[in-house]
Amino acid sequence: MGSSSTERPRDADVIVIGGGPAGASIASLLAMEGRSVLVLERDIHPRDHVGESLTPSTNMVFKRIGFLEKMEDAGFVHKPGACWTAPRAPVGKFISIRLGEFPPPGAFQLYTYNVERDAFDALLLRHAHDLGAKVLQGVNVHRVLFEGDRAVGVRAKVADGWERDLYAPFVVDASGRRCMVANQLGLRRKDPEFNQYGIYSWFRGVEPNPPGYEGFLFLHFLGLERAWGWQIPLRDGVWSIGVVTDKSDFTKSGRSHEEFFDSLVERNRTFRHVMKGAERIRPWWIEGDYTYEVERLAGPGWVIVGDAARFVDPIFSTGVDIATYSALYAFEAIDATLKGADEGAELAAYERRVTGGVEAWYQLISLFYRLQNLFTIYAIRPRFREQVVRILQGNLYIPESLERAREIIDRMERSYERVMADPSNLLRPGALDPARLAALR
Numbered sequence: 001m002g003s004s005s006t007e008r009p010r011d012a013d014v015i016v017i018g019g020g021p022a023g024a025s026i027a028s029l030l031a032m033e034g035r036s037v038l039v040l041e042r043d044i045h046p047r048d049h050v051g052e053s054l055t056p057s058t059n060m061v062f063k064r065i066g067f068l069e070k071m072e073d074a075g076f077v078h079k080p081g082a083c084w085t086a087p088r089a090p091v092g093k094f095i096s097i098r099l100g101e102f103p104p105p106g107a108f109q110l111y112t113y114n115v116e117r118d119a120f121d122a123l124l125l126r127h128a129h130d131l132g133a134k135v136l137q138g139v140n141v142h143r144v145l146f147e148g149d150r151a152v153g154v155r156a157k158v159a160d161g162w163e164r165d166l167y168a169p170f171v172v173d174a175s176g177r178r179c180m181v182a183n184q185l186g187l188r189r190k191d192p193e194f195n196q197y198g199i200y201s202w203f204r205g206v207e208p209n210p211p212g213y214e215g216f217l218f219l220h221f222l223g224l225e226r227a228w229g230w231q232i233p234l235r236d237g238v239w240s241i242g243v244v245t246d247k248s249d250f251t252k253s254g255r256s257h258e259e260f261f262d263s264l265v266e267r268n269r270t271f272r273h274v275m276k277g278a279e280r281i282r283p284w285w286i287e288g289d290y291t292y293e294v295e296r297l298a299g300p301g302w303v304i305v306g307d308a309a310r311f312v313d314p315i316f317s318t319g320v321d322i323a324t325y326s327a328l329y330a331f332e333a334i335d336a337t338l339k340g341a342d343e344g345a346e347l348a349a350y351e352r353r354v355t356g357g358v359e360a361w362y363q364l365i366s367l368f369y370r371l372q373n374l375f376t377i378y379a380i381r382p383r384f385r386e387q388v389v390r391i392l393q394g395n396l397y398i399p400e401s402l403e404r405a406r407e408i409i410d411r412m413e414r415s416y417e418r419v420m421a422d423p424s425n426l427l428r429p430g431a432l433d434p435a436r437l438a439a440l441r
């Protein structure tokens with residue numbers, strides 16, 4: 001590390017920008033290790049956030065930081081699996097996957113959770129505080145301070161209040177899609193393939209899931225390229241319902257958000273049926289301009305975690321999975337460095353691990369959009385079912401799961417090519433052909 005680090009004031013061992021799931025997880029891990037950690041969060045929690053359905057693998061990180069009990073006490077809805085419906089399938093006909101069908105090694109429960117993110121994020125940030133992290137809310141980080149190429153701290157400001165430079169040997173960027181470091185260093189690249197757009201809100205009066213499927217997430221395919229809908233049961237009879245589509249479809253439609261949302265719901269028989277008596281209880285929430293990548297995830301004195309590192313389409317509920325695992329691996333790299341290991345090697349290993357897993361998610365998502373029925377076919381074939389279930393369980397960052405994911409990606413790529421090479425293939429009408437794909441880019 002730079003020699004001048006000894007001359008500067010040291011406000012913490014690690015400064016974390018952002019107190020979402022990524023920031024709160026890494027702050028918890030660092031505090032448990034006895035490190036002094038300062039979390040600077042722009043908002044005052046609880047604050048609303050999209051992303052309510054979790055993967056089972058997040059349980060492992062939550063257990064490690066002693067948070068799982070608090071999630072149980074909070075009474076978040078248990079999510080044992082996921083279902084999906086085809087647009088023209090009869091009402092009530094769906095494909096289902098129970099996430100515990102092939103329990104992951106060391107699994108201690110066969111469900112994950114659906115969470116109201118305002119409550120969940122506030123609880124997790126409070127947990128980091130309880131473990132010893134110093135959490136300042138309402139503090140906006142304006143920029144990361146560098147000396148040469150080494151990050152040495154941040155310039156932070158309270159609305160209408162003090163502005164201060166704060167220093168630490170490590171700065172963690174967990175600022176979500178604000179992408180603090182990547183924007184400052186010009187490292188953020190918009191995804192050339194996707195330009196997705198989400199519209200969602202909370203509802204009451206949604207037709208409950210069929211008996212035996214309580215707590216399941218439902219995905220509804222809409223018979224429209226790059227589009228799907230979600231239906232997530234939350235506590236107290238509230239449902240999170242949203243649609244995702246290519247932004248150009250919304251723009252071309254010339255409709256209001258509400259009309260566009262309704263027109264997409266109408267495209268799927270089951271979706272239409274369950275929404276028949278639904279009443280919206282919150283304003284519309286719009287999410288655009290997402291899916292991007294960041295050229296580098298770490299450098300001297302800085303590490304990027306969670307959405308600030310990359311954002312891929314949320315079809316497989318991977319956001320909090322990536323946030324918690326990147327936090328875990330970044331913690332390991334920082335902790336080892338602070339204990340004297342080689343910083344460059346630790347950060348390079350961090351970057352490889354996270355990039356490998358997220359890239360696999362990205363390829364799966366890209367395949368999904370090219371041929372949605374492939375996933376259905378692979379899920380119902382006994383030969384491939386375990387692989388599909390394991391992917392949906394999350395955590396593609398460890399070598400075994402990454403290898404398994406890559407294997408099925410290769411297989412699915414070959415299946416897609418076979419479908420495209422044969423005009424009479426029954427799956428062909430649902431496939432996004434390369435010419436159309438190029439036009440969308």
Ligand SMILES: Cc1cc2nc3c(=O)[nH]c(=O)nc-3n(C[C@H](O)[C@H](O)[C@H](O)COP(=O)(O)OP(=O)(O)OC[C@H]3O[C@@H](n4cnc5c(N)ncnc54)[C@H](O)[C@@H]3O)c2cc1C
Nearest residue numbers: 018020021022042051053141175176198306307314319320
């Ligand atoms: C349409 C849609 C649906 C989704 N569905 C799911 C889902 O079902 N499941 C799932 O797991 N994920 C889902 N996601 C993704 C999920 O929302 C994110 O991946 C997740 O919130 C990432 O956590 P994070 O901690 O990295 O970032 P965030 O949760 O965004 O937290 C970042 C924090 O940093 C703070 N911050 C930002 N800038 C500054 C600054 N300058 N100074 C101080 N603080 C700052 C923010 O206030 C915020 O609290 C979805 C996303 C979209 C767009």
